[in-house]
Amino acid sequence: MAAFVTIVGEARVLTDESACEQYGLDWTRFYAPDPSAVLLPGSIEEVQDIVRLAAKHKLAIVPSGGRTGLSAGAVAANGELVLALDRLNTISDFNPVDRTVRCGAGVITEQLQQFAEEQDLYYPVDFASAGSSQIGGNIATNAGGIKVIKHGMTRDWVAGLKLVTGTGELLDLNRGLMKNNAGYDLRQLAIGAEGTLGVVVEATMSLTRTPKNLAVLVLGAPDMQAIMHVLATFQSEIELSAFEFFSELALEKVVAHQDLPRPFETVCDYYALLEFEQPDDQAMDDAMRLFEHCMEQGWVYDGTVSQSLAQAQNLWRLREDISETITPWTPYKNDISTLIAKVPDFLAEVEAVVNKHYPNFEIVWFGHIGDGNVHLNILKPEDLPIDEFKIQCGEVSTWVFEIVQRYGGSVSAEHGVGLLKKEYLEYSRSPVEIEMMRGIKKVFDPQGIMNPGKIFDL
Ligand SMILES: O=C(O)CC[C@@H](O)C(=O)O
Numbered sequence: 001m002a003a004f005v006t007i008v009g010e011a012r013v014l015t016d017e018s019a020c021e022q023y024g025l026d027w028t029r030f031y032a033p034d035p036s037a038v039l040l041p042g043s044i045e046e047v048q049d050i051v052r053l054a055a056k057h058k059l060a061i062v063p064s065g066g067r068t069g070l071s072a073g074a075v076a077a078n079g080e081l082v083l084a085l086d087r088l089n090t091i092s093d094f095n096p097v098d099r100t101v102r103c104g105a106g107v108i109t110e111q112l113q114q115f116a117e118e119q120d121l122y123y124p125v126d127f128a129s130a131g132s133s134q135i136g137g138n139i140a141t142n143a144g145g146i147k148v149i150k151h152g153m154t155r156d157w158v159a160g161l162k163l164v165t166g167t168g169e170l171l172d173l174n175r176g177l178m179k180n181n182a183g184y185d186l187r188q189l190a191i192g193a194e195g196t197l198g199v200v201v202e203a204t205m206s207l208t209r210t211p212k213n214l215a216v217l218v219l220g221a222p223d224m225q226a227i228m229h230v231l232a233t234f235q236s237e238i239e240l241s242a243f244e245f246f247s248e249l250a251l252e253k254v255v256a257h258q259d260l261p262r263p264f265e266t267v268c269d270y271y272a273l274l275e276f277e278q279p280d281d282q283a284m285d286d287a288m289r290l291f292e293h294c295m296e297q298g299w300v301y302d303g304t305v306s307q308s309l310a311q312a313q314n315l316w317r318l319r320e321d322i323s324e325t326i327t328p329w330t331p332y333k334n335d336i337s338t339l340i341a342k343v344p345d346f347l348a349e350v351e352a353v354v355n356k357h358y359p360n361f362e363i364v365w366f367g368h369i370g371d372g373n374v375h376l377n378i379l380k381p382e383d384l385p386i387d388e389f390k391i392q393c394g395e396v397s398t399w400v401f402e403i404v405q406r407y408g409g410s411v412s413a414e415h416g417v418g419l420l421k422k423e424y425l426e427y428s429r430s431p432v433e434i435e436m437m438r439g440i441k442k443v444f445d446p447q448g449i450m451n452p453g454k455i456f457d458l
C-alpha cells in the first residue's frame with residue numbers, strides 16, 4: 001500500500017471497514033464487500049500511475065462511480081482495489097458552438113443536468129438515481145433511463161472520452177468530433193464495457209436544446225396489447241420523449257407508501273405514462289384527440305394530463321418511485337428486453353411460468369415499454385425465508401432467460417451484466433461473440449486486472 005500512498009497521499013488510501021463497505025458495494029446488495037483498499041485519485045495522471053503499479057503487481061482494480069448499479073458491476077468482493085473517481089468532478093470547456101462540455105468521470109449526473117440548464121441547454125439522459133450516479137459510471141454501463149425512446153442511451157451523448165487502459169495507457173477517443181470515420185470507433189467499445197477495458201476518466205458530453213413545456217399523460221388500459229395500440233397511435237403523430245408503463249400492483253404500492261394520490265379512480269390492469277412537448281395549444285389538442293380515439297377503441301379506460309410542472313412531476317413519481325418503494329420486499333429483480341411488438345406475449349409467458357410454479361409470488365411489472373425494456377420484480381412473500389426465496393428465484397431466472405432466448409431478446413436491457421448476469425450471458429450472446437469479447441479485453445487489458453470477473457470470466 002505504501003506505493004499507492006506515494007501516488008495519492010495517505011488520506012486518499014482508505015482501508016477502514018466503513019469505507020470498504022461503502023465503496024465495495026453497489027445497489028445490487030447481494031454481495032459481501034471485501035476490497036483491499038479504496039483509492040481516491042485526484043488527477044488522470046494519478047489514475048495512470050495507480051493502474052501501472054497495479055498492472056506490475058497484477059492487482060485487480062474495480063473502477064467505482066456512484067455505485068447505483070443493479071448488476072454488481074461495481075462490487076469489490078475479492079480483495080480488489082477500488083478506484084473511486086469521486087474527486088475528478090469538474091465540469092469545464094463548455095463549447096456553445098459544438099454544444100459539448102468536458103466532464104470529469106466523477107461528475108454527478110444531476111450536476112451535468114444543472115450545468116446544461118444554466119446554459120439554456122439540456123442533458124436528456126435521466127433516471128431516478130441521477131442525484132448519485134456519476135458520468136463515468138453512466139458511460140461504463142451505458143445508462144439508459146426514462147427518455148431513451150427519444151434521446152437514446154448514454155452512448156448517444158458521449159462525443160469523446162478518455163480511457164486509461166489496463167496498462168495505464170491514456171486513450172483520447174474521438175475528441176468531441178461529430179464526424180470521424182478514421183477507423184474503428186474505440187470510444188463505443190469502452191461505453192458499456194463496465195470497466196473491463198479500462199477506467200473512464202473524462203468525457204466530452206453533448207447537450208441539446210431544452211424541450212418546450214413538457215406535458216405528462218397517464219392512461220389506464222385493460223391489457224398489454226392495448227398499451228401497444230396506444231403507443232402506435234401516439235407515435236404515429238406525436239414525438240414522445242417517454243413511454244413508460246406500470247402494473248396496478250406497482251401503482252398500489254407507490255400510492256400506499258409515497259403519499260401520492262392515484263392518477264384517477266378507475267382501476268386498470270396496466271398504466272402508461274407518456275411525455276411530450278407542448279410548444280403550443282395545438283400539441284395538447286392533438287394529444288387529446290388521440291386519447292379520445294384510444295378510449296373509443298377500448299384501449300384506454302381512463303386518463304389524466306398534467307396542467308402544471310408540479311402535476312407533471314407528481315405523475316412521474318408514480319413511475320419513478322416504484323423501484324425504491326418495493327425495496328423493503330427484497331425483490332428478485334430482472335431487467336430484460338425484446339422487440340417492442342413482442343412485449344405483450346413475452347410478458348404473458350413469463351407471468352404464466354412464474355404463476356404456475358409459485359402462485360404465491362407477487363409480480364410487479366414496470367419499465368420502459370416504449371423501448372421494449374421491462375423490469376420484472378417479484379416480491380418476497382413475508383413468511384418465506386430469504387435463502388429459500390433466493391433458491392426459488394434462481395429457478396425463475398432460468399425460465400425467464402429461456403424465454404428471453406426464444407424471443408431473441410436481451411438478458412440485460414439496461415442494467416448491465418456485472419457479476420449478477422454473467423452466467424446467463426450465453427442466453428443472448430453467442431459463444432463466438434463472447435470469445436471475441438474476451439479477445440478485445442486482452443487487447444485493452446493484457447494482464448486482466450480491470451474489473452475481473454465482470455461480464456464474463458477469462
Ligand atoms: O428496480 C428496478 O428493477 C429498475 C430500476 C430502474 O431501472 C427503473 O427504471 O426504475
Ligand SMILES: [Zn+2]
Nearest residue numbers: 145367375414
Ligand atoms: Zn429502468
